[in-house]
Amino acid sequence: MPDPRTVALAVVTSIVLFGTVYSVTYDTYLDTSNPLITAQPHHLHQSDYFASKNNPLNVYFTKKLWAWITATFLFHFFTSPAAIRTRARVTQFLIATAVWLAFTSWFFGPPVFDRLTASTGGECVLHLPSGAVVSVPQQYCYTKSTISNVADAPLFPAAVVLPEGEWSGVPRLRKGHDVSGHIFLLTMSTLFLVDQLRLSFSPPRGARPSETQWPPMHKWAVALGTVVVSASIFATYTTSVYFHTPLEKFTGYIMGVIAFGLTQLPHYIPSQTVSSPANGRSTSRSPSDKLS
Numbered sequence: 001m002p003d004p005r006t007v008a009l010a011v012v013t014s015i016v017l018f019g020t021v022y023s024v025t026y027d028t029y030l031d032t033s034n035p036l037i038t039a040q041p042h043h044l045h046q047s048d049y050f051a052s053k054n055n056p057l058n059v060y061f062t063k064k065l066w067a068w069i070t071a072t073f074l075f076h077f078f079t080s081p082a083a084i085r086t087r088a089r090v091t092q093f094l095i096a097t098a099v100w101l102a103f104t105s106w107f108f109g110p111p112v113f114d115r116l117t118a119s120t121g122g123e124c125v126l127h128l129p130s131g132a133v134v135s136v137p138q139q140y141c142y143t144k145s146t147i148s149n150v151a152d153a154p155l156f157p158a159a160v161v162l163p164e165g166e167w168s169g170v171p172r173l174r175k176g177h178d179v180s181g182h183i184f185l186l187t188m189s190t191l192f193l194v195d196q197l198r199l200s201f202s203p204p205r206g207a208r209p210s211e212t213q214w215p216p217m218h219k220w221a222v223a224l225g226t227v228v229v230s231a232s233i234f235a236t237y238t239t240s241v242y243f244h245t246p247l248e249k250f251t252g253y254i255m256g257v258i259a260f261g262l263t264q265l266p267h268y269i270p271s272q273t274v275s276s277p278a279n280g281r282s283t284s285r286s287p288s289d290k291l292s
Contacts, residue, residue, distance in 0.1 A: 008194040008229075009257070012187055012236060016253045019240020030243050033117075033178035039127040042242060050238040062182055062235045066100050069189050072221075072228045076196055079218040083211035084199040088266035095266070096192050099259045104181060110142040113179055122176025126169055132160055133174075141173045180244040180252030186236045187256025190229055192263055197225045 023029035028051070032038045044051040050058075061068065073093050077085060103112045110118070124141035126134045136155050140147060147155060148168040200222055203212035240249055 004194050004198040005191060008191050011233065012190055013253070015233060015237050016183065016187075016240050016249060019237050020246045020249050023241050024246060028241050029245065032244055033122075033175055033248070035123075035125045035127070035133045035174035038172075038174065039131075039133075044242070048242065051242045057231070057235055057238065061231055062186070062239070065185055065189055065232070065235075066097070068228055069193065070097075072193060072225050073196060076200075076218075076221040076225050079215050079221045080200065081203065081212045081214060081218070083203050083207035088269065089196065089199075091266040091269075092192070092195070092263040095263045096188060096259070099188070099262060100185065103184065103255070103259075113181055114142060114173055117173045117176040117178055120177040122173045122178075124171050125174050126171040128160070128169070129167065134160055136171050138173070140171050144170060146170055177251070178244065178248055179255065180239065180248045182239045182243070183236065183249050183252030184256040184259070186232050186239065187253050188259040188263075190232045190236070191257070191260040193225055193229050193232070195260075195263070197222060197229070 020029075028044060028048070030037065030042050030051075042048075042051040042053065045053075049055055052058075070093075077089060077093075101107075101111075105111050107115070114122075118138060124136050124138045126136055126140075126147055128134060134156055136147060139145075146168050147170070148166060149156065150166045200214070200218065244252070
C-alpha cells in the first residue's frame, strides 16, 4: 500500500500543474504582483465564482487556514489513541507553525515573503481611490502601517489628486516576485494533515490493543481532518487556476514541499508518547516503531 504522504504529494502536484497549465491556456490567472491590476477585481469575477477574492472559500477558509489547521490538529491529537500521541507530533506542529510565522509574519524583522519580494524589485505602494498608485518607503509595508492623506501628506507627490476629506489605506509590496502564499500554505498544510491522519490507521508495531483503540471522539476528529484536507485540495485548485503567475505558483509549491519536509525531521529523532490513559504511564519507542 503506498504511503499516504506520497499519494498526497502526487495529488497536490497534479492539481497545481493542471491548474497552472489551464490558467495559461485560457488566460484565467491574475498577476497579483502588478500594482495596476491587483487592486482591481479579477477579470473573470462576474462569470467565474471562485475568481472573486470575496468568495466564502477564500474569505473564511484559505485566509484563515492556519486557524483551521491548528484546531484540526489539536482535536485529532488529543483524541488520538495513546500509541500515537507522541511528542514528535507536537514538535511537527510547532515546526510547521514556526515556518508559517517566519514566511508570513515575522522573521527577525520582515517575513521571508516580504524580503523575497523586496529583493526582486518589489516596491511598497499605496492604492488611492482614484486608481492611482503611489510609492512609499518600504518600512510602511514591513510594519503594515496605515497611511492617511492628512497625517502623512508629505508622502504624496504634489501631482497626485487626493480624495476629498480624510482617507487612509494600508500599502502593499508589489512588483518583484510575489510568491503565492496561498499555494505555499495549502501545500504544506495538506501534506501535514495527511501525515497526521495516516497515524490513526497505521498504529506502531508492537503496540498493545488498548493503546491503539480509537477513543469515542476520535472518529469525529478524523472526519474533520478529512474535510479540511479536501477543502485545502479544492482551494489549491482554485488558486492555481485564478491567481498568481505560473512562476509564483511554482515557487509557492516548492517552498510548501520544503516546509513539509522540515516537519518530517522529528520522525528521525527518538521520542516518547505524551501519555497512555490505559496504564497511566508513558512508553518509549523508536521512530520506526511509532510511525510504520
